[in-house]
Amino acid sequence: MSAPRRTAQAIDALRHGWAISVAGSDDILHLLPVETALSAPGSQRLLISAARADTLKLTNQAAAASGPDAPVCMSVTGGLSGDLARAIADPVLDMRHPMKGPFVAETPCDSSAAVAALDLARRAGILPAFYILNAADEDTLTLNAADIADYADPVHLQIASHAALPVEAHENAQIIAFRSTNDLREHVALIIGTRDESTPLVRLHSECLTGDILGSLKCDCGPQLHEAMAEMTDTGWGILLYLRQEGRGIGLINKLRAYALQDQGFDTVDANNRLGLPTEARDFAIAAEMLKLLHVDTINLLTNNPEKVESLRTHGVDVAERKPLKINANRHNARYLNTKKTRTGHQL
Structure with a gap:
């Protein structure tokens, strides 16, 4: 075997x-x-x-x-x-x-x-x-x-399926699904608008069931997702890479455990670490491989996280420009956003 x-x-x-x-x-x-x-x-x-x-x-x-x-x-x-x-x-x-x-x-x-x-x-x-x-x-x-x-290195991705997918942000959109030989999670790319010779606006968005689907106010994931798609529509075309890396890579159940620890007074970094899990467990090399399979080598990256920029560049993607993603805070996620800024280096 x-x-x-x-x-x-x-x-x-x-x-x-x-x-x-x-x-x-x-x-x-x-x-x-x-x-x-x-x-x-x-x-x-x-x-x-x-x-x-x-x-x-x-x-x-x-x-x-x-x-x-x-x-x-x-x-x-x-x-x-x-x-x-x-x-x-x-x-x-x-x-x-x-x-x-x-x-x-x-x-x-x-x-x-x-x-x-x-x-x-x-x-x-x-x-x-x-x-x-x-x-x-x-x-x-x-x-x-x-x-x-060595299980997740190197990344073995291939395009498994694609289809037209009209979405609220833009009726002209296509979804492309990627399958890995050494990972059960299936990642997708949503291409918004008509591809041309201009540099695409790209967003790496990690799966967040609570924020993306249920409208959680504890994080900024849902608003970031919708704002990114809107900005891609405004610029003509873009690529949303939806990465199945829930909870910064620790999984849904452990993310909910981290939420419970946050309710006890710990911030998001200390909650993850108290569980014995890393602050950041996502693999952005997957996103680089997805872009290569889409034949995209130069991008404008929509992110507040400099680690994403560095990781993509390390794995062969030219990030021509980092564009900030501005989301208003609410009383439920203000501490979470401050932790992003002060402890994980997000440029808010």
Whole structure:
């Protein structure tokens, strides 16, 4: 079985609550996902992220064992029920279950296998936390840490389908769907207006169910989407790249967990990190590949995020001009927009 196929099957296994084994450079970890598995009878050990270890006050022990930013293998004195494991894994439950422990951070915790396993959990859209099992069953899927790291690189995209799609912003529009050989998410491009020799106005828009569809006031995604399409209509033609990277790449369910943490007082950056997830987990190389398949190599980019400009240029797209996207704040998203400006470098 090929490495990409093993990795894809491992993602599916984690979403179903099945065990996997990850082989690192010096060791192998037999793991069961805390979120989706009912329990792990007999297990008293967990693999958690460095950020979650910090929340649980294991930072000093973890730094002594594996370094301050390394994943942590921890043992739980007195047994580990499914409810306790989920309370340890999910910081949203901290207010409901404030007293947990005592815990011990162990050494060694194989770094390459642990890092790869936590990245795999993010790709599966589940909490980055695992029961550590003593042994694997005969049918447990085993994969290498290096295979997980290489899973999304390079990007293997192809155009799968296209059709005319009149939209509110412009009746002359076409939608093009892209399929990847190593990603279950299908991205789309909406070409607005009639293509000509001028430089197109392009928007990279990451999927946001709550903002784009439900009209959430907690973010600015929905207004940005509609304003971008309107500006493309005004300029003659443009390309909206709709990327299936919900919650800046952490997935819908984890995004809603981050929302719950924001309700407890954390900003969007701290909420993601408290979950053990990165502040930014999107892959803008996908957008560059989509533009290449559309035979577009020079663009005017509609964005407030300089990281998008840099990423596209790094991957071979000439960004001739960055154009700002101006959206008015409301009382529900003012703090979110301020966090974008002060902590993630958005030019608002």
